[in-house]
Amino acid sequence: MDDRPAHVVIVGGGFAGLWAARALARAPVRITLLDRGNHHLFQPLLYQVATAGLSAPDIAAPLRRILRRQRNVEVQMATVSRVDAQAREVELEHAGGRRRLGYDYxxxxxxxxxxxxxxxxxxxxxxxxxxxxxxLELRRRLLLAFERAEAATDPAERDAWLSFAIIGGGPTGVELAGTLAEIARHTLEREFHNIDPARARVRLVEAGPRVLSAFPEDLSRKARRQLEQLGVEVLTGAPVEDIDARGYRCDGRFVPARTVVWAAGVSASPLGSCLGVALDRAGRVKVRPDLSVPGHPEIFVAGDLAAVERPDGRPVPGVAPAAKQMGRYVARRIRARLGGRAVPDRFAYRDYGNLATIGRMAAVVELGAWRLSGVLAWWFWLLAHLFFLIGFRNRLVVLLNWSVAYWTHQRAARIILGGDDRSDRD
Structure with a gap:
């Protein structure tokens, strides 16, 4: 009889993967956690790194450190290029070459x-x-745009460098547009001789009829109003037709803009395509109600790679709370199978609401019947994000950086590294 513990391979150290690994801490299993990077990233604050408010270590932590006390998990830095579901193996690419790794789950x-x-x-x-x-690449481009405008001698070229376009009116686009407008009007004030950064034009371009379409219409309207008060030009019902190095085309008109940021859509990781099962239009795996892959009950898909429907037919959103819940649920399923116990055969998503920050003292929050906007919503957003950051050090550093930014309008990570043809590095 084989007394070896079941081998659980988890691919991805994001919210779903990390929460699954943690939930299996006391299970009689051996876990291998695979990720292309060595860190877990708190994605909801990624835009703060892009806009120089925070540095990379403030919102990321090494996976090995997070899991250092969990004895049944091994972390490997590698890329999974293929899944062989019949052989129950994954193919890895890493510095040492290629190899295959078997799994039970x-x-x-x-x-x-x-x-x-x-x-x-x-x-x-x-x-x-x-x-x-x-x-880091986006931060470099945004800060360099003001430098290029300062050095430009042609007025049209200067205006093009001071023209910024954010394509997509979801939470990421709204947060980027609002923060960039604040940088131009407050952070960079009186720092340049040849340009006035406050003259920068920040446009938020959304193909749909309103920004933050996942929010109720009244909060969407309030978000737009708060963006416009910050100086952001909001264009809705305006799909982008083309983008090149000089700018973008919208409604048949070309708009010179040397800095364009894409926040309009996502596509699932290509790894799901090698499972040989149905995918949705975004490339997500159409999983069973218990998050397993049809025909392969030993394979689970969680987070943004999974296409999951709620009982009312609405999709489970691709947000951090949903990914965490999926990770914990998958761990429960695995523990139950190993112990011969019953567990709910349908993943049930608990919707805790939506949050989006727009700028200084401006945000919108939806918590069931409760809807907040403005200062109260901003404080709620701030406290919620501090609470969910991993590690005491991260929370303390972020709180200090935000406090300094609040009182001084300054941003701690405004250092440009690298040339025009490569990304900078912290």
């Missing part, structure tokens, strides 16, 4: 990336924001 939680809706040639001109590398 597999948890795929590799998240999502940018989706340009078939216009992949836009990517070099309109970077998205999903990883720390993305944030």
């Amino acid at each position: 597999l948890v795929l939680a590799t998240g999502a990336t940018h989706a340009y809706f078939g216009n992949e040639h836009w990517a070099p001109h309109a970077p998205g924001l999903k990883t720390l590398d993305d944030a």
Whole structure:
């Protein structure tokens, strides 16, 4: 009889993968956690790194450190290129080459990336924001734009460098647009001789009829009003037709803008496509109600890679709380199978509401029947994000940085590193 503990392979150290690993801490299993990077990233604050409010270590922590006291888990830095469901193996790529790793249970939680809706040639001109590398590249571009405007001698070129476009009116786009407007009007005040940063034009371009479409209409209207009070030009019902190095085309009109940011869509990790099961339009795996893959009860998919419906037919949103809940649920399923116990055969998502910050003392919050906007919503957003950050040090550093920014309008990470052809590094 084989007395070895079951081997659980978890692919992805984001919210779903990490919460699954933690929930299996006392289970009689051996866990291998695989990730391309060595850190867990608190994605809801990634835009703060992109806009120089925080540094990378403030919102990320090494996976090995987070799990250092969990004896049944091993962390490996590697890329999973393929899943062989029949052989119950994953194929790894790492510094030492390629190899295969067997599993008894597999948890795929590799998240999502940018989706340009078939216009992949836009990517070099309109970077998205999903990883720390993305944030550092975007921070470099945003800060360099003001430097290039300062050095420009042609008025049209100067205006193009001072023109910023955020494509997509979801939470990420709203947060970026509001923060960028604050940087231009307050943080950079009186720092340049040839330009007035406050003259920068920040446009938020949304193809749909309103920003923050996942929120109730009244909060969406309040969010738009708060953005406009910060100086952001909000364009709705305006799908982008083309993007190049000089700017973008919208409603048949070309708008010169040397800095364009993509926040309009996401596509699931390509790893789901090798399972040989149905995918939705965004490439997410259509899982069973218990988050397992049809035909393979030993494989689970969680987080942004999973296409899950609620009992009323609405999709489970791709947000951090949903990913955490999926990770914990998958761990419960695995523990129950090992112990021969029953567990609910349907994942039940608990919706704790929506939050989005717009700028200094401006935010919107939806908590069931409770709807907040303005200062109260901003304080709630701040406390909620501090609470969910991993580690006491991260919370303390973020709180100090936010306190300084609140009283001085200054941003702690405004250092440009690297040339125009490569990303900077903290």
